[in-house]
Amino acid sequence: MCGLAGFVGCGSPDILDAMTDALAHRGPDARGTHVEKDDGVYLGHRRLSILDLAGGAQPMWNAKKTLAIVYNGEVYNHVELRRELEALGYRFQSDHSDTEVLIHGYDAWGDDLPGRLNGMFAFVIYDTRKHQLFMARDRFGEKPLFYAQATDAFLFGSEISALLKYPNFNPALSTPALQKFFGYGYVPAPLTVYEGVSKLPGGHALRFDIRSGSVRTWSYWSFELTPDPSIASRPVDELAEELRALIGESVKRRLISDVPIGFFLSGGIDSGAVVASARALDQGLDLKTFTVGFKEPSFDESSHARRVSQAFATDHHEDQLAMADARAMIEPVLSRMDEPLGDPSILPTYSLSALTRRHVTVALSGDGGDELFAGYDPFKALRPAGIYERLVPSFLHKGIRRLADLLPVSDQNISLEFKIKRTLAGLSYPPGLWPPVWMSLMPPDALADLFHSPMKAEDVYSEALSLDEQNRHLSPVDRMILFFTRFYLQDDILVKVDRAAMMNSLESRAVFLDNEIADFAARLPSDLKYRNGTRKYLLKEAMRPLLGSDIVDRRKKGFGVPIGAWFRNPDFSPDIPAVAAMRTDGIARYLNDHRHKKADHRQAIWGCLAIRHLGTGAYSA
Numbered sequence: 001m002c003g004l005a006g007f008v009g010c011g012s013p014d015i016l017d018a019m020t021d022a023l024a025h026r027g028p029d030a031r032g033t034h035v036e037k038d039d040g041v042y043l044g045h046r047r048l049s050i051l052d053l054a055g056g057a058q059p060m061w062n063a064k065k066t067l068a069i070v071y072n073g074e075v076y077n078h079v080e081l082r083r084e085l086e087a088l089g090y091r092f093q094s095d096h097s098d099t100e101v102l103i104h105g106y107d108a109w110g111d112d113l114p115g116r117l118n119g120m121f122a123f124v125i126y127d128t129r130k131h132q133l134f135m136a137r138d139r140f141g142e143k144p145l146f147y148a149q150a151t152d153a154f155l156f157g158s159e160i161s162a163l164l165k166y167p168n169f170n171p172a173l174s175t176p177a178l179q180k181f182f183g184y185g186y187v188p189a190p191l192t193v194y195e196g197v198s199k200l201p202g203g204h205a206l207r208f209d210i211r212s213g214s215v216r217t218w219s220y221w222s223f224e225l226t227p228d229p230s231i232a233s234r235p236v237d238e239l240a241e242e243l244r245a246l247i248g249e250s251v252k253r254r255l256i257s258d259v260p261i262g263f264f265l266s267g268g269i270d271s272g273a274v275v276a277s278a279r280a281l282d283q284g285l286d287l288k289t290f291t292v293g294f295k296e297p298s299f300d301e302s303s304h305a306r307r308v309s310q311a312f313a314t315d316h317h318e319d320q321l322a323m324a325d326a327r328a329m330i331e332p333v334l335s336r337m338d339e340p341l342g343d344p345s346i347l348p349t350y351s352l353s354a355l356t357r358r359h360v361t362v363a364l365s366g367d368g369g370d371e372l373f374a375g376y377d378p379f380k381a382l383r384p385a386g387i388y389e390r391l392v393p394s395f396l397h398k399g400i401r402r403l404a405d406l407l408p409v410s411d412q413n414i415s416l417e418f419k420i421k422r423t424l425a426g427l428s429y430p431p432g433l434w435p436p437v438w439m440s441l442m443p444p445d446a447l448a449d450l451f452h453s454p455m456k457a458e459d460v461y462s463e464a465l466s467l468d469e470q471n472r473h474l475s476p477v478d479r480m481i482l483f484f485t486r487f488y489l490q491d492d493i494l495v496k497v498d499r500a501a502m503m504n505s506l507e508s509r510a511v512f513l514d515n516e517i518a519d520f521a522a523r524l525p526s527d528l529k530y531r532n533g534t535r536k537y538l539l540k541e542a543m544r545p546l547l548g549s550d551i552v553d554r555r556k557k558g559f560g561v562p563i564g565a566w567f568r569n570p571d572f573s574p575d576i577p578a579v580a581a582m583r584t585d586g587i588a589r590y591l592n593d594h595r596h597k598k599a600d601h602r603q604a605i606w607g608c609l610a611i612r613h614l615g616t617g618a619y620s621a
Contacts, residue, residue: 002027002058003046003502004070004124005162008133008210009153011042018165020044023158026072026502034059034068039210041126041133045070048361048505059126062103063093066128069106071099072158073121073143074509076253081105081116106134114138114205114220118253118515122200124156133208139221140368140513141189141202141490144498146338147215148197154208154215160197160338171196173614175581176459178340179451182441182607183460185342186491190217193339193614202490223485225471225478228523239528240542243520244277247542250514251277254364262288262360263314264352264508267304269536269543269552270366270375274511276546278364279312287314288359292321292352296562308551319355321348323566331613337499340610342441342603343492344561349500357504367493368512371484372521373536374477374529378438381423382476385434388427397428409564409600418600429457431476432468435483436461441607449586450604463487477526564602568595576608 003023006016016033024031027046034043045058059068075081078098086092090104098119105113106125113136120142125134135156137145147156150169157163164170171194177187187193189201200206203221208214231239251274255261263278265271278287289309293302302318309316326347333350334340356363370376392400401424410417426437428445437443444461447454458465464483471479494510501508511517521529524538531537540552576587587608594601 002048002070002072003158003162004044004058004072004122005157006041006043006070006124007150007153007155007166008039008041008208009150010040011153011166013042015166016042016044019155019157019162020046022162022165025505026158028505030057032058036126036128039126039128039131041210043068043070043124043126048507058099060097060099060103062107063091067103067107068126068128069099069103069123071102071121071123072145073119073123073138074098074254074507075101075117075119075121076256076514077118111205111220120509120513122158131210133210134205135200135208136205136220137200137202139203139515139518140223140485140494140510142494142498142510142513144495145200146192146197147200147206148194149215154213160192160194161336163197173579173581175451175453176455178579178581178611179447179455180460181340181342181611182447182450182604183444183455184436184464184487184491185439185441185603185607186488186495187339188463188487188491223482223518223522225474225482225522227474227478227525229525231523231528232525236528236538236541239524239538240544243517243538243542244546246514246517246520247273247511248277248281250511250517251364252281253514254509254511255281257362259361260288260359261362261364262290262356264356264363264365265289265291265305265308265314265316266366267291267301267306267308267551268366268554269540269547270369270512271305272308272366272547272551273369273539273543274364274366275308275312275314276543277511279314280546287312289314289316290352290356290359290363291316291318292348292355293318294321294348294562296565299562304551304554308547311548311551317355317359319351321351323562323569323571325351326561326566327571330609333500333503334610334613336503337610337614339495340607340614341492341496341499342607342610343496344563344606346496346500347561349496350503353501353504353506353508357506361505362507362509363501364509364511365497366512367497367508367510368489368518369536369539371481371489371493372512372518372529373539374481374526375536375539376484377419378435379477379480379530379535380533381419381426381434381438382480385423385427385431386476389431397424400424401428405599409597421600432465432479433457433461435480436464436487439488441603442601446604449590450582450608452581452583475526477530481526481529563606564594564600567591567602567605568597576605576612579611582608582611 003026005019023046030047032045043059075098078101085104094100120138122143122145155163174195190198206217291305407417425443426434444457528538590601593599
């Protein structure tokens with residue numbers, strides 16, 4: 001795992017050094033730069049050494065010196081690709097570097113290279129023959145890649161913090177992006193919170209022509225659901241066995257490393273499946289597992305993680321995150337995020353990553369299981385929501401929401417009061433907006449409380465609406481799966497894990513985002529994912545023989561954080577001055593109402609807090 005940065009245009013090696021060193025946390029083991037004066041190309045790289053420790057230095061060139069690459073990620077099928085390339089006549093200088101596979105792969109296959117890769121990656125290839133840069137990001141967007149056009153240079157990097165090191169590049173905050181942030185809880189790609197700065201979406205490639213300055217982006221892959229009717233006739237046991245084998249193969253691919261590996265463990269089915277599969281592969285393997293818990297019982301899953309650890313004889317390590325720890329963590333973590341993230345579980349994820357990094361350099365995770373196999377609470381709301389929409393006239397919705405607002409506020413994790421209020425908020429909008437409103441920091445009709453010029457709901461959620469309209473032929477469950485995989489997974493979950501892990505120089509690997517698992521999930525009919533109120537139906541049946549029914553059927557908690565209670569504690573007292581586009585009176589009112597339990601504004605307050613700390617942190621080598 002690494003960090004990359006650079007630019008094409010006016011500049012100096014000192015500027016490149018500053019951009020590259022801004023990513024020192026992503027690659028503490030080595031640093032490399034290259035300047036090609038004729039084309040004005042500046043390439044920088046920071047390395048976290050995982051594979052081919054001796055031979056993987058970057059920027060890396062091919063033997064002809066026509067192609068150079070800076071790369072962040074892991075390609076899990078690099079051994080198979082190396083054999084293909086050797087059969088085509090390519091000769092390798094390194095022993096087992098996946099970076100060199102990418103160089104020769106681009107020379108052999110050009111734009112088709114990204115579609116052949118099974119892994120997580122963001123890379124930039126400089127082609128001296130065509131005077132072009134070719135960039136690509138992995139299918140789901142596990143690894144980040146940002147770009148921008150400054151006055152006299154084209155910039156790129158693993159984090160916006162590197163781009164901001166370029167002189168006189170001070171992009172303004174985008175008010176529409178900030179409002180989308182409160183609507184989604186994140187800023188959807190390709191937008192960023194900064195005007196003129198873009199993030200390359202997952203499954204996309206980009207070509208920059210050095211001579212003309214033109215930029216072209218395109219999608220080389222997207223997660224599409226293509227339910228196969230023939231699968232419905234196959235026995236569930238047979239399908240479960242196939243899925244179990246795919247998970248085992250994905251774990252096996254992700255165990256390849258020249259440095260120590262561990263496992264994030266929550267006690268739920270996804271991380272449990274990863275640990276169980278690893279143990280099934282090798283009974284003698286030293287499995288190190290890591291968990292972070294809370295003192296608040298409704299949020300704590302550490303006891304369940306211990307049960308899984310005991311069942312599979314792992315070397316288990318555990319920490320607890322208390323309010324005092326979280327308070328001390330907020331500023332240094334949020335200020336290093338580049339963009340605001342409305343997911344407060346960044347705090348325990350950071351704490352978990354710090355704990356894990358003290359023992360290993362790579363960690364396998366269960367991220368992606370909830371998105372691919374319908375694991376979230378909103379899936380259970382779809383059927384009653386449909387009944388409500390048919391039976392309750394729209395003119396009554398606002399009054400019913402007001403009645404629900406009278407329910408006493410609860411600080412518990414996903415309480416009944418929270419579910420009722422959040423569900424009713426979504427039902428005030430058309431069905432295509434239910435998923436984003438249910439997951440939002442605040443419903444779009446409340447944006448006027450915090451912004452001087454609020455956006456309409458259809459503008460806030462233009463991306464989600466477009467996706468829903470393009471897939472009206474699919475079931476409501478499948479359309480919601482698409483929302484979670486295309487937006488929430490890419491721009492919330494994977495951002496959270498990447499930043500938290502890389503702040504601690506830890507590589508994380510998502511087992512469920514393997515190409516073969518994703519392709520299998522895409523062909524499954526929706527009732528094999530969500531059946532009669534059971535989420536992740538087939539995944540549960542697949543893992544029942546390994547994990548046992550008590551773990552498989554345990555009620556899901558999620559990685560929630562008790563910020564509701566924390567924000568009411570006088571010792572916490574978050575200071576949240578507004579940015580220019582926001583209303584200070586609205587923020588003050590939200591804080592006051594929350595502290596006095598007149599309303600539950602925990603998510604909106606967290607969003608304001610994330611914006612408050614935006615850009616206040618600075619990295620140094």
